Amino acid sequence: MIFDLIIIGGGPAGITAAIYASRNNLNTLIFSENIGGMLFNKAVNVENYTGFPSINGFELANNFKKHLEVQEHVEIVEEQVEEIKKENNLFHLKTYNKEYSSRTVIVASGSKPRELNLKGEKEFLGRGVGYCPVCDGPLFKNKDVAIVGGGNAAFESAIFLSNIAKNIYIFERGEHFLADGKNQGRIMAMPNVKTYTKTDVLEIKGDKFVKSISFKQEDKIMEIELSAVFIQAGYTPKTEYLKDLVDLNERKEIIVDENMATKTEGLFAAGDITNSKVKQIIVAASLGAIAALSVYNYLLNYEQN
Amino acid sequence: MIFDLIIIGGGPAGITAAIYASRNNLNTLIFSENIGGMLFNKAVNVENYTGFPSINGFELANNFKKHLEVQEHVEIVEEQVEEIKKENNLFHLKTYNKEYSSRTVIVASGSKPRELNLKGEKEFLGRGVGYCPVCDGPLFKNKDVAIVGGGNAAFESAIFLSNIAKNIYIFERGEHFLADGKNQGRIMAMPNVKTYTKTDVLEIKGDKFVKSISFKQEDKIMEIELSAVFIQAGYTPKTEYLKDLVDLNERKEIIVDENMATKTEGLFAAGDITNSKVKQIIVAASLGAIAALSVYNYLLNYEQN
Numbered sequence: 044m045i046f047d048l049i050i051i052g053g054g055p056a057g058i059t060a061a062i063y064a065s066r067n068n069l070n071t072l073i074f075s076e077n078i079g080g081m082l083f084n085k086a087v088n089v090e091n092y093t094g095f096p097s098i099n100g101f102e103l104a105n106n107f108k109k110h111l112e113v114q115e116h117v118e119i120v121e122e123q124v125e126e127i128k129k130e131n132n133l134f135h136l137k138t139y140n141k142e143y144s145s146r147t148v149i150v151a152s153g154s155k156p157r158e159l160n161l162k163g164e165k166e167f168l169g170r171g172v173g174y175c176p177v178c179d180g181p182l183f184k185n186k187d188v189a190i191v192g193g194g195n196a197a198f199e200s201a202i203f204l205s206n207i208a209k210n211i212y213i214f215e216r217g218e219h220f221l222a223d224g225k226n227q228g229r230i231m232a233m234p235n236v237k238t239y240t241k242t243d244v245l246e247i248k249g250d251k252f253v254k255s256i257s258f259k260q261e262d263k264i265m266e267i268e269l270s271a272v273f274i275q276a277g278y279t280p281k282t283e284y285l286k287d288l289v290d291l292n293e294r295k296e297i298i299v300d301e302n303m304a305t306k307t308e309g310l311f312a313a314g315d316i317t318n319s320k321v322k323q324i325i326v327a328a329s330l331g332a333i334a335a336l337s338v339y340n341y342l343l344n345y346e347q348n
Numbered sequence: 349m350i351f352d353l354i355i356i357g358g359g360p361a362g363i364t365a366a367i368y369a370s371r372n373n374l375n376t377l378i379f380s381e382n383i384g385g386m387l388f389n390k391a392v393n394v395e396n397y398t399g400f401p402s403i404n405g406f407e408l409a410n411n412f413k414k415h416l417e418v419q420e421h422v423e424i425v426e427e428q429v430e431e432i433k434k435e436n437n438l439f440h441l442k443t444y445n446k447e448y449s450s451r452t453v454i455v456a457s458g459s460k461p462r463e464l465n466l467k468g469e470k471e472f473l474g475r476g477v478g479y480c481p482v483c484d485g486p487l488f489k490n491k492d493v494a495i496v497g498g499g500n501a502a503f504e505s506a507i508f509l510s511n512i513a514k515n516i517y518i519f520e521r522g523e524h525f526l527a528d529g530k531n532q533g534r535i536m537a538m539p540n541v542k543t544y545t546k547t548d549v550l551e552i553k554g555d556k557f558v559k560s561i562s563f564k565q566e567d568k569i570m571e572i573e574l575s576a577v578f579i580q581a582g583y584t585p586k587t588e589y590l591k592d593l594v595d596l597n598e599r600k601e602i603i604v605d606e607n608m609a610t611k612t613e614g615l616f617a618a619g620d621i622t623n624s625k626v627k628q629i630i631v632a633a634s635l636g637a638i639a640a641l642s643v644y645n646y647l648l649n650y651e652q653n
Contacts, residue, residue, distance in 0.1 A: 329634030
């Protein structure tokens with residue numbers, strides 16, 4: 044069977060693309076190992092997706108999932124795409140044991156947490172070092188923990204952890220935190236959170252488990268004993284396997300035009316994996332809608348070679 | 349008092365802009381005579397706003413309204429802006445009896461139904477001719493009605509009216525209907541809806557009320573007796589009062605860049621009033637978020653002259 048559209052990724056962009064594709068009767072397959080995407084890892088309630096004043100990520104992801112599941116002509120496959128090529132105006136996508144074909148593709152697989160390659164980061168991974176405070180935070184009840192990063196994800200993680208951990212240290216390299224005012228305000232009001240700017244983390248130390256973190260602020264080197272270090276330094280999109288088909292920017296994001304088209308005809312991208320500046324749930328969803336409408340228009344004049 | 353941000357319009361774009369502005373602690377005023385905007389006039393359930401599988405426009409608008417009402421630093425004013433000028437790097441906005449000042453403005457007032465200037469259209473307005481089938485449709489129970497237009501709004505109106513009216517006639521000038529496949533499929537399955545393409549409406553006739561419509565298909569002139577004609581021919585944004593401050597395209601939409609900035613510094617626009625190609629609720633909301641984040645960035649370096 045040849046699909047009209049294969050969507051890679053089941054986050055807000057992929058799900059919205061599937062909804063719009065279904066409304067236009069496109070036979071659609073969506074690859075996702077985790078419908079809802081990164082929403083499941085959100086540390087605090089989502090309060091900026093219009094229509095839901097305050098909802099936890101898990102619940103919002105479930106609403107998205109239910110919306111996807113009522114769509115006609117949409118098949119959900121819980122596999123990961125490892126290879127993609129275009130031949131005779133058809134795309135062929137390989138997972139670990141199967142091949143699928145489609146007239147068009149929307150890549151909407153988001154991005155994965157960025158690693159910082161700190162000394163000790165790899166060594167203590169899973170033994171105190173982690174990338175998902177929501178997943179692993181509860182293991183550190185009444186312990187001291189650090190967060191490396193100063194954006195919204197870092198601050199939201201700190202807010203989440205403030206009810207679990209004893210003391211929380213936030214380390215940011217730059218002069219200012221990038222988190223929004225509301226998140227910064229909340230953190231400043233918390234007696235058990237201490238923040239550091241202009242600070243380089245030097246090493247995560249331990250024996251079997253993390254025991255301390257050393258860092259340098261201005262010219263002063265310090266060390267704090269703690270049990271966990273969460274890296275919250277943004278995200279890197281997983282785009283290597285696509286590099287023959289798309290142009291990537293310096294952040295390895297897929298460069299798209301205003302219709303979400305890539306340099307390969309029939310191949311579109313949407314959401315956080317693209318070079319769109321604003322990484323927000325509502326924006327990712329919107330880009331998914333635009334991509335699906337572009338696919339629909341593209342297919343009106345489609346001819347197989 | 350000088351606001352950080354004034355938002356003109358309380359539809360999906362304006363509300364989302366206000367939510368994002370509030371999160372960044374901007375003192376915000378939003379002008380809206382009708383929070384929720386055109387959602388209140390949606391003829392059928394909204395099924396493509398991700399997270400709500402199927403919800404009527406009134407309910408979705410109320411969810412948006414509730415989300416807006418819990419925001420801090422946001423004042424809602426139910427007045428219409430009639431004039432706007434910029435002096436000393438401040439914007440001054442006039443309503444019928446008051447003046448307000450702000451460092452930045454986001455115009456998100458959407459658009460109003462487009463008039464076709466058909467013969468009889470003005471004459472019978474409110475006496476059979478209308479632009480809002482949801483508002484006026486119930487007056488025509490078991491009567492015959494026409495819809496002029498062939499896009500989603502026209503088809504969704506026909507779906508709504510199919511349970512009310514006796515027979516429904518849809519007239520489209522072009523060769524094809526522009527409504528999406530799902531809407532076209534639903535209409536085709538309805539025995540009491542008749543569709544015409546390549547058809548020009550010549551005149552809406554009547555005495556005190558609408559009595560008939562005459563039209564030309566190919567070279568054939570026909571006339572059908574009916575009681576109402578709903579014009580559903582798209583929307584025109586209300587942008588005349590802004591024309592000194594922004595560039596407009598041929599559709600009178602405000603031309604914005606990828607940050608939703610207009611040609612006037614500090615003046616942004618979002619939603620259906622802009623030249624963004626895709627007019628969808630989720631897209632309008634997304635553009636509101638982007639505009640508010642641009643305002644925030646702009647204010648970081650703001651100086652009053």
